[in-house]
Amino acid sequence: MSAVITTDRLTLRRIWLEDAPTITDLVNQPQIYRMVVSIPAHQTVSQTEDWIAKQPAGRATNTKHVLGIEKDKRLIGIVSGERKQANMPFNLGYWLAPSAWGNGVMTEAAGALIDWLRERGEQGFVSGYLVDNPASGRVLEKLKFMKADRRPIFCMGRGERVDHFNMARVG
Numbered sequence: 001m002s003a004v005i006t007t008d009r010l011t012l013r014r015i016w017l018e019d020a021p022t023i024t025d026l027v028n029q030p031q032i033y034r035m036v037v038s039i040p041a042h043q044t045v046s047q048t049e050d051w052i053a054k055q056p057a058g059r060a061t062n063t064k065h066v067l068g069i070e071k072d073k074r075l076i077g078i079v080s081g082e083r084k085q086a087n088m089p090f091n092l093g094y095w096l097a098p099s100a101w102g103n104g105v106m107t108e109a110a111g112a113l114i115d116w117l118r119e120r121g122e123q124g125f126v127s128g129y130l131v132d133n134p135a136s137g138r139v140l141e142k143l144k145f146m147k148a149d150r151r152p153i154f155c156m157g158r159g160e161r162v163d164h165f166n167m168a169r170v171g
């Protein structure tokens with residue numbers, strides 16, 4: 001099933017192959033790829049298309065729900081819930097175009113995805129952020145996540161290990 005979630009200011013909808021150039025332009029900004037551990041520096045449109053092509057299978061197995069964040073009909077970011085298998089908690093991931101930062105957009109978008117997953121019976125979520133990304137930590141705190149532990153993780157965009165806070169939310 002493919003969700004369309006609407007909030008006061010946003011529409012969250014599935015990603016299409018046609019979105020690949022826009023997404024590639026956005027994630028090529030260092031403010032994004034240096035903070036999202038799974039995004040390489042200099043991602044190509046073809047790599048973005050491969051990532052998009054895997055999404056229907058993830059939706060079908062209820063292990064991957066990736067939604068584009070639209071504001072005023074423009075795609076400005078991504079929010080996702082992913083897990084290795086269906087009996088595990090979803091891991092919340094997200095990024096937003098820097099021009100849209102600081103207006104509560106991600107708290108609104110990620111909160112809406114969590115509500116949607118909870119309505120489908122999901123309980124408990126995990127996430128995390130790199131230690132030099134306090135804005136992301138604040139988003140998670142506003143969404144009722146707690147710090148679980150701190151350990152290094154490989155960040156593709158930086159090509160090195162960086163300390164990372166693991167976060168968890170009950171319910």
Ligand SMILES: CC(C)(COP(=O)(O)OP(=O)(O)OC[C@H]1O[C@@H](n2cnc3c(N)ncnc32)[C@H](O)[C@@H]1OP(=O)(O)O)[C@@H](O)C(=O)NCCC(=O)NCCS
Binds near residue numbers: 096107
């Ligand atoms: C992290 C990110 C998603 C936040 O998006 P956003 O829409 O600006 O977030 P919100 O406005 O909902 O909330 C941000 C909060 O962080 C706070 N914040 C911003 N910069 C901060 C800083 N340097 N130190 C501490 N808090 C900070 C804001 O004041 C706000 O909190 P408040 O509502 O209590 O004032 C966005 O900056 C981003 O996409 N960054 C790059 C990619 C990324 O980091 N993805 C997450 C990987 S874990």
